[in-house]
Structure formats: C-alpha cells, structure tokens
Amino acid sequence: MDLKELYQEIILDHGKNPRNLGRAENFNKDAKGHNPLCGDKVHVYLKLNENKKVEDISFEGQGCAISMASASIMTGLIKGKEEKEVKEIVADFLEMIKEKENLNTKLLGEDEKTKLMCLSGVKQYPMRVKCATLSWHTLTSAIDKSQNEINNEVK
Amino acid sequence: MNLKNIKKEFPIFRNKVHNNDLVYLDSANSSQKPLVVVDRIYDFYTKEFSNVGRSVHYLAVAATNLYENTRSSVQKYINAKDKNEIVFTKGATEAINLVANSFGQKYLKEGDEVLLTELEHHSNYVPWHYLRKSKGIKIEFAEINVNGEVTLESIEKKITKKTKIIAITHLSNVTGAILPVKEIIKLAHSKGIPVLIDGCQSAPHLKLDMQDLDCDFYAISCHKMYGPTGLGILYAKKKWLEELPPYQGGGGMINEVKKESISYGDLPNKFEAGTMATAQVIAFDESIKFLNKIGIENIVKHENELMDYGQELLRRNNSVTLIGNPKNKGAVLSFTMKDIHPHDIATILDEDGVAIRAGHHCCQILHDKLGLAATARASLGVYNTKDDLDQLNSSINKCKKIFE
The missing domain is CATH 3.90.1150.10 (Aspartate Aminotransferase, domain 1)
Known part of the structure; x- marks a missing residue:
C-alpha cells in the first residue's frame, strides 16, 4: 500500500490538466458513463472516419484524479488507432487493471505503456478500480453503441 | 460510564x-460495536439459541422472553406509549418501505401527494417513487435554504389539499440539519396529515420521545446505534398498525389460515413475518443498556x-x-x-x-x-x-x- 504509487506525478498532472477535454468537432459516436457510487461522470466523443479509424477523440466529465487522468491518458493513446485496435487496447488495459502484471498489446509503444502502467497503482485499492475503468468502458460503449449509458456499478 | x-x-x-x-x-x-453487544450475540448462539414465538420448549420460551425484553427496552428508550407500537424490521429502509407500501396500498390514489424534503436519503424517496409508478401519486420536495436546513415554512409552502402524508428526516446525514419535527408534526396534524420521521441519524444522537413528538411513524436503524446490522425498528402509533394491511406474508404473522381465507395475528406479529433477526434483536438490548449507561x-x-x-x-x-x-x-x-x-x-x-x-x-x-x-x-x-x-x-x- 503506497499512496505515492497511486498518486504519481503523471496522474496528478493529467488529473489537474486533462488532455482532450471537451467535445470533439464533428463527432459521430459518443456515450455517457456514470459511476453511481461516487458520482463520477464521463462523456466520450469519437470521430470515426470511413476506414473506421479514430480521427478524433475527446471527453467531458467530472470526477476524481484517477478517473480524469485515466480518461486523459486513454484519449491520447487511442487517437489515430483503428476500431479493431482500440478494442484490443481496451481489453488489454482492463485485464491489466484487474489481474495481469503487464500490458501485452503490441499496438502501443513502450513509453505509452509506461504511461498507462502509472494507473496500475489502483490495483491495491479495489474500491477505486472503477474510477480508472469508467472512461474505458464508456469508450467501448461509444464504439458499439450497444448501450446508451454505461453504469459502472454493475461491471 | x-x-x-x-x-x-x-x-x-x-x-x-x-x-x-x-x-x-x-x-x-x-457505528462500531461495543464488546457487550458482540459478546451477547456469541452467548446467545452458544448457550441460548432457539427461534422465538413458536415452540414451547425451554429454549424457545427463554429466547422469546429475551426478544420481547428488547421490545420493552426500545419502548422505554423512545418513550412509546405501548410496547406493541414497536415493530422489528431488517433495517430502517424496510421500516420506510413497510409504511410506503401498506399506507400507500390502503390510502393513496392517483393525484395524491406525498411531501418529502430535498434532504432525504434515497431510502426515504425510492419507496415512495414506487407508488408514483404503481398508483400515479405525486412526490413533492420541501426545499432547503442556503444553510442546508428545511424550515417549518418551507414545509408549509408545499402542503396542499392533496398532501396525504409527510415523510421527512429528523437529522440530515449530509448537512447535519436537525429539522423542527415537533412543529412540523403539529402543523401537519392540524391539517389531518400523518407524518413519518426518518430517524436514522437522530436516534443515535438525540433524546427520543415518541409521545412528546406525537409522530405517526418513526424509522430507526439499529446498526447506527451501536447495535447489530440487519435490524431496524418501526415505531408506529397503534391505530396505524391496526388499520394498515400487513407488509409481508408468512409464518408468525397469521391468526387462522384456511383454504378460503386468512386472518392476521395481533400486533406487532402482524408485521413480523418469518423468522426475525433474533440474535440481533436480543443483542440490541445491550446497545440500549450501553446508551443508557452513558x-x-x-x-x-x-x-x-x-x-x-x-x-x-x-x-x-x-x-x-x-x-x-x-x-x-x-x-x-x-x-x-x-x-x-x-x-x-x-x-x-x-x-x-x-x-x-x-x-x-x-x-x-x-x-x-x-x-x-x-x-x-x-x-x-x-x-x-x-x-x-x-x-x-x-x-x-x-x-x-x-x-x-
């Protein structure tokens, strides 16, 4: 149990100054996510082009440092990826945050993986895992548009 | 102490x-639990356990007496007029659900209004929402002021001819506001409206006096009163418990059961269907003793x-x-x-x-x-x-x- 591992500089930085905050211009996919336990809210906007590539991605929301940093880092990594690649990265991240030691995907560079691994500190705080995963589930929901609002409580 | x-x-x-x-x-x-409460649960299970109110053997009689002792202790602690005005529930949530359900079933119809406040815990809103869905009642919220209080005037403003029950917290679990419940009850009664008080936060921290308050219903959460989880109390004036239909059906709450008809048991059994949280009720007597000692x-x-x-x-x-x-x-x-x-x-x-x-x-x-x-x-x-x-x-x- 180490607070410094949870609240690393990079998390605090992204939490305070989230990247890709706002509504992406000309978005054509979006979804809202909500964590009823803590009141965190996130709205993910995507612009997928005709080749199913993420041309733009952004989010709006309010929440704790972990959930804001997670959404901020996520949007940075996803921009420019194809839909299939997005799904692989999301699945890899969700597995890592729940049980696996490391990220396995070859779709991210080492420095990108390092950045993402900064979120792995939440593993020691089971109640806070949902904070880190909310935007990722919401991204999946935006792509699939299977469900309008992700309710992280039941995940 | x-x-x-x-x-x-x-x-x-x-x-x-x-x-x-x-x-x-x-x-x-x-709240955390004093050792006397924890020990009482252990002792009851290891030395005295039996179901209550059914069998006539030694253990059953002793356990029933202990169970009813707690009812008397609660009656004294909250100064209720009658021991049978104390109904054990699985929590304050169930106590409010019981009232919303039974009162709603018998007295509420489409267009009737239930008056709550903006301070309410979900447990004193969601049960009434069910009636909005099933019966088409309306729910009104008395507003808070800048200090996070709900005043008598704020309640008065929302009372209409259609207001059939007022259900409000005694002490807000967020702003800490203590509502002027005695005045609100007096006002409501002058207009013929019964009042339910959600006493979850007040019961562990304030002196309770049901007869002085003159409320119709009062819901209490035992685990917030240094008592066991899985236990709550509904205080209700006897006339309401006599008039309201039972909330749940089952063993222990009936009088006579025939293929064609069923008659319900006396108070408070009518509202205590099935095997109750026996050990918790018996241990809660220790919580009351603990509170009284301090x-x-x-x-x-x-x-x-x-x-x-x-x-x-x-x-x-x-x-x-x-x-x-x-x-x-x-x-x-x-x-x-x-x-x-x-x-x-x-x-x-x-x-x-x-x-x-x-x-x-x-x-x-x-x-x-x-x-x-x-x-x-x-x-x-x-x-x-x-x-x-x-x-x-x-x-x-x-x-x-x-x-x-």
Whole structure:
C-alpha cells in the first residue's frame, strides 16, 4: 500500500490538466458513463472516419484524479488507432487493471505503456478500480453503441 | 460510564489500520460495536439459541422472553406509549418501505401527494417513487435554504389539499440539519396529515420521545446505534398498525389460515413475518443498556462539543469548505476541498487510518441542488475525541500537499 504509487506525478498532472477535454468537432459516436457510487461522470466523443479509424477523440466529465487522468491518458493513446485496435487496447488495459502484471498489446509503444502502467497503482485499492475503468468502458460503449449509458456499478 | 475511556469498550480500536490508530469518522454510515453487544450475540448462539414465538420448549420460551425484553427496552428508550407500537424490521429502509407500501396500498390514489424534503436519503424517496409508478401519486420536495436546513415554512409552502402524508428526516446525514419535527408534526396534524420521521441519524444522537413528538411513524436503524446490522425498528402509533394491511406474508404473522381465507395475528406479529433477526434483536438490548449507561444527555453534550471543535478547525483550514451551516446541527461534518475530488480525499485520509465517507451519501437530490457530484463527510460517534479531529485536520493538510 503506497499512496505515492497511486498518486504519481503523471496522474496528478493529467488529473489537474486533462488532455482532450471537451467535445470533439464533428463527432459521430459518443456515450455517457456514470459511476453511481461516487458520482463520477464521463462523456466520450469519437470521430470515426470511413476506414473506421479514430480521427478524433475527446471527453467531458467530472470526477476524481484517477478517473480524469485515466480518461486523459486513454484519449491520447487511442487517437489515430483503428476500431479493431482500440478494442484490443481496451481489453488489454482492463485485464491489466484487474489481474495481469503487464500490458501485452503490441499496438502501443513502450513509453505509452509506461504511461498507462502509472494507473496500475489502483490495483491495491479495489474500491477505486472503477474510477480508472469508467472512461474505458464508456469508450467501448461509444464504439458499439450497444448501450446508451454505461453504469459502472454493475461491471 | 465515563466517555473519556469509552474507546476501550470497542474492540475494533485495538486494531491498527495501515499501521496507524483507527480514527473512525464514519458513524453516520454505521457505528462500531461495543464488546457487550458482540459478546451477547456469541452467548446467545452458544448457550441460548432457539427461534422465538413458536415452540414451547425451554429454549424457545427463554429466547422469546429475551426478544420481547428488547421490545420493552426500545419502548422505554423512545418513550412509546405501548410496547406493541414497536415493530422489528431488517433495517430502517424496510421500516420506510413497510409504511410506503401498506399506507400507500390502503390510502393513496392517483393525484395524491406525498411531501418529502430535498434532504432525504434515497431510502426515504425510492419507496415512495414506487407508488408514483404503481398508483400515479405525486412526490413533492420541501426545499432547503442556503444553510442546508428545511424550515417549518418551507414545509408549509408545499402542503396542499392533496398532501396525504409527510415523510421527512429528523437529522440530515449530509448537512447535519436537525429539522423542527415537533412543529412540523403539529402543523401537519392540524391539517389531518400523518407524518413519518426518518430517524436514522437522530436516534443515535438525540433524546427520543415518541409521545412528546406525537409522530405517526418513526424509522430507526439499529446498526447506527451501536447495535447489530440487519435490524431496524418501526415505531408506529397503534391505530396505524391496526388499520394498515400487513407488509409481508408468512409464518408468525397469521391468526387462522384456511383454504378460503386468512386472518392476521395481533400486533406487532402482524408485521413480523418469518423468522426475525433474533440474535440481533436480543443483542440490541445491550446497545440500549450501553446508551443508557452513558446517558443520552452526556452523549449530546460530548458530540456537540466535538462538533463545535471540528467545525472551528475546518473553518480555519482555508482549503476546506464546509457544506451547510444549520443553526441546529447534529454530528456530521461534510466538506469539499478545492480541486480535490472527495474520493481522492478519502483514499489519502485512509492511509493515515482516518475513515471518512466520500460520495453522494445516498442523497443525489441534495447533491444536485448543491451543484456537487460528491462531498467528503466526517461523522461522529460516542468514541470520538478532539485528537481524532486534529488527526482529520492534519490528514486533510497532507492531502492538500499531495495535490499542490
């Protein structure tokens, strides 16, 4: 149990100054996510082009440092990826945050993986895992548009 | 019993949390248990266990007597007129659901209004919402003022000819506001409207007197009163319990059962279907004895002193904003910190062994009104000390440092 591992500089930085905050211009996919336990809210906007590539991605929301940093880092990594690649990265991240030691995907560079691994500190705080995963589930929901609002409580 | 050494009565404080002494500031959520209560559960199961109210053997008779003893103790503790006005439930939530369900079934029809307040816990809103769905009733909310209080005038403003019941909290679990329930009940009764009081937060911290209050229904949560979980109490005036239909059907609540018809048992059995939380009821007698040994007057005095001390500490801390400023306030300190989410505050405080709650505290209506997604809340119990509040304040400062 180490607070410094949870609240690393990079998390605090992204939490305070989230990247890709706002509504992406000309978005054509979006979804809202909500964590009823803590009141965190996130709205993910995507612009997928005709080749199913993420041309733009952004989010709006309010929440704790972990959930804001997670959404901020996520949007940075996803921009420019194809839909299939997005799904692989999301699945890899969700597995890592729940049980696996490391990220396995070859779709991210080492420095990108390092950045993402900064979120792995939440593993020691089971109640806070949902904070880190909310935007990722919401991204999946935006792509699939299977469900309008992700309710992280039941995940 | 001396409040100075009261922590010793609670075995939980012998344990360390992250190598620190536990500073438990989450009693509004649930209180810790004194050893006498824990021991009573153990003793009952190891030496005296039997179901109650059914068999005639030695153990059954003894257990039934113990179970009914607690009912009498509760009656005295809250000064109810009749022992049979005390109904055991699985929690205050079930107590409110019972009233909403049974009262709604018999007395409410489309267009009727139920008056709540913006301070209500979800457990005193959602059960009424079901009636909105099933019967088409309307739910009105008396508004809070800038101090996070609900005044008599605010209630009066929302009473109409269609108001059929008023259901309000006695003490807000977020702003700490103590409502002028006696005046509200008097006003409501002058218009022929019954009143349910959600007493979850008040019961552990205020002197209760059902006859003086003259309320129709009062819901109590035992686990917030240094008692076991899985147990609540519904106080209801006898005439209501006689008039209302049963909430759940099952064994123990019936008189005669035929293929064509069923008649229900006497009070309070009519509302206690199935095997009840027997051990919890019997152990709750120890909680009442514990409260009586300290004396509710001493508890009120102790918690008010701590509250003033805590409020002053947090007011002087310029990174903290207190939520609500009611004149008449119970043992709750809700707050926010600039640019730090309550969940981050709670995680960082936890590292120091300081247990608070963060979130909407099951009061989303109130948080929407306040324009906040979440708040952090430190709530007090008999075992808290000024040292606990000093630790809270210094952990808050540590939190500020991390986010600087």
